[in-house]
Amino acid sequence: MSKRNSQAAKTAARERLRQERERQAKRDKAKRQVVVACSIVGVLAVAGGIGYFVVQNSKPTGWDKAAEAKVVLPANSSGKDGTTVLIGDSKSDKVVHLYEDPRCPACASMEQGLGETINKGMKDGDYKLSFTLGTFLDNNLSGEGSKNALSALGAALDVSTDAFIDYKGALFSAEHHPDESTDKFADDSYLIKVADTVDALKGNKKFQDSVKNGTFDPWAMRMSDSFQKAKDVESTPTIKIDDKVIKNPGSVEEWNKTLKDAGIGK
Template sequence: MSEKNREGKRTARERLAVEREKQKTAEKRRRGLIVGASVVCVLGLATVIGVVAANSGKDGGSDSAGPVVPPSGAVGEDGTAIQVGKESAGATLTVWEDFRCPACKAFEQAYGPTIEELTGSGQLKVDYHLVTLIDNGMGGAGSGNAANAAACAQDAGKFAAYHKVLFDNQPMESDDAFAADDRLIDLAGKVDGLVTPAFRSCVEDGKHDSWVAKSHEAFQKGGFTGTPTVLFDGENIYKDRSMTPEKLKRMVQEANKG
């Protein structure tokens, strides 16, 4: 083989090695972006702690100065949770979430069908705590107003259905679309029988605004690191990288055996 041919093959191999290295780097970057997107509401907390501290007592679109009016059937310490499922369920999931949080939407879309199945079968009850992390960090009122509207849906016995609609129709994190009462009421039209004069008035008057502020205050006092925070019988499972809907289902089934 001539020296020229050997040089050409060596150059080709080097180009191939460089191209493979580029592909590996691109794949690592792609995975990093996926992971980063999934925890955006957690990482964002570090930059908003100062804002939250500086605005203690001010809570996005929630008016903490008014009387605290819990939604119907509120449970938990200080009545700051909305429970879905049967009280007799053998396992409890506690979820702290923000309707503007993309990571919360990702969790609900991935685990929602399993949670619905388990609550429907009486094996699991879920305590939802609604917070306003994005309002405090980015400004706006969408987290608080959506949480108030969800509490209004709870009054009508339709929290779970409206909860799903809000996450299915979540705007971009930087878009404060949920601040508009008309938008929240329009979305309520996707839930049969939810839009009534009572619901409309509850949303427009901010009936549960102070309750939402109280719920967010409980989130801060709990020392949680971001949203969503998901606790299974008190243990944080959202940080478990091996967690899957199927694994959660097995954990719930095991808890119900006892």
């Protein structure tokens, strides 16, 4: 091999190496551009997803809209926006006022233990019964069962005061009242199923349509607002007699003593 040929070979080899390095550099640059582009797309996608989530969650819900909508007053209600529910024909000026939340387990317990006794005193004319219902447990536990059940109670009140009393008792019964963490009252079909155990509501198409269509959703929101504004009510159930909070009775005997101390009854 001549010396000249050897030098030419080395020169050719160095040229091939240079060209290969240039090609590799171009490939590396192209890869970096792809990675950067993908990263940008990923960031934009995440940002877009977060933005979408924020927008979606900032949109007013059906209940937000109901709070601003025109109120349809249930029959047998009175006062501003129909938020006064006063039941009974007592000639006495005595009023027993109950503050409850449909999802409240303590309210269910009280209803199961004292509901019939409290209702009997009203029916016997010893006092009138007043109700203010709240929905704060929907906020505390998430969900909409309290609001939905309250709207259904408005539909029951629209039928009659007896339907309201009996339906409230059915919702709070041991058979039908769900655990507070279970948002079962959010289901219209379940509320209608419970209503079918109440004579005045069983198969009642007007009541069922009101529940399905949310006829009394705005009323429920006004009632809930009335509950929030109530003085001296920090929990449920709260019982007032003549606008004075009393200690929740734990038995029929305690309830009867409370009434006697308040000058109610024989």
